[in-house]
Amino acid sequence: MTSSINNKTNLSSVKNALRLLRLYRTDRAELGITDIAKLLDLPKSTVHRLVQELVNEGFLIKRSHTNKYRLGLSILTLGGIIHIQYEIYKEAHPKVEHLSNFFGQVVNLCLIENKKIVYFLQCIPHVQTEISTAMGFTKDVHCTAEGQVILAHQHVSIINQYVQLPLKKYTPFTHIGEALRQQLENIYKQGFAITEHTYSIGYISFAYPIRDYTGSVVSAITLIAHESTISTEDYTVILEELKNAAAEISELLGYYS
């Protein structure tokens, strides 16, 4: 048996390498050893070793003329495998796109994974995007309408688990604890969720649940708007259209009400 100290160091190298990959963003697609060392607060020699292993396995590529590193082809392969898992939602794409253009707002499909909301399809008004930079983006469940509407439809034991977590109050409007539980109950009764300023001041989101063939709520459709771009009179029509889209997408997944 290897010593536990040894295991700990080894796991920390895994953890650091995964964090290293997470440093990459669309506006930060290339990083040098020094950049990484600074961002992760690790010695350069450690970063060098991590980068070398990531390069060996194809997770990073070195750009010869800049001496910096960018994400490698192995990453592309992993993403492709996930994409295919959402093949079932492919026919939903035109509907989401239509809604986005109709209202001139961002419309997303998302689900809960590892206790977080993950966006897997996003349409931006009048931009034909094959892929959006926000796909794969994660947020806490409790601070968004889309998270709340999925959570509200889960088993009470799951809801209890969430409510008891140490949740972050993103703004003074973010509900946690008992207030959150009350809100989830209301959402369950009314069948949809609206949140105002709960994640970021000025933003309002509307969400309807999507069900699969078993009737379980598996994902949500959500429209996110800045308050300056909509008026309260728009709420009714937005909710109506989202409701229809959610029903149509649920039908694609085999759910018939």
Place this chain on the structure above:
Amino acid sequence: MKARTRNSSLTNALQILKSFNLEQPEWSLREIAANQNISISTAHRLLKTLEEENFIIHEKQHYKLGTSILRFTNIFIDDLDVLKGMTPYLKSLTKKTGQSAHIAMLSGKEVLYLKKEDGLIQVPLKSHIGRRNPFYATSSGQVIVAFMPDDQRLALLQQTQFINFTTATLTTIEQYERSFQQIRQQGVAISREELHMQFMSIAAPIFNKQNEVVASVSIAGKVKALQPNEKTFTLSVKQTAEMITQFIQKYRAGSPNDIFNK
């Protein structure tokens, strides 16, 4: 006692990530340990770390890739505007032929699909961006290897263990060398049922400024859809490859986004 690998934890973790594929998108703990040749407790610790960082999720007894990995794909693709610039060419090829069209490059012994445009007819062909196939069983891989420098091509062939996917798959270096010679003469590779029965593909090479083969463009579909139109489709694929070659060669040199030119 089974011999354990001497890989570092990190290499094992990265290899676990890479073991997820379309054929097996979900693995059990036991399968992952066996596949990596590591103990179950080590596999469990690595998976737990991967899960903490959202790279992997597990449902009941099965592990699969976490959706938030999509973020990386987007960063990767968003950065490659050279790839985005190819969209119109690929779209027009799909429009002309009705078949799904791909841009692929070689990655080790595999051909890797960087871009895909869906055909007008839905066929149960499992291809997606980031998919890998053995280079020798697909036209998109064959055409790249056929145009590689002799020493590189022969080295690659010698290192390859050919698997018989169908009765049409070639299995010796001699057979491939003969086939590659024909591909070079005709400027196009046509693959019939070498990977999947009833499927066929046509591929042409894309060259960079240094005139090195860097990628291929191909169409793929059912034999019964491609074969009757083989001549016109082949011409369309070749013309598309020439246009993309021109596009790449004009692409601003030394751009950090350019994975094709040197």
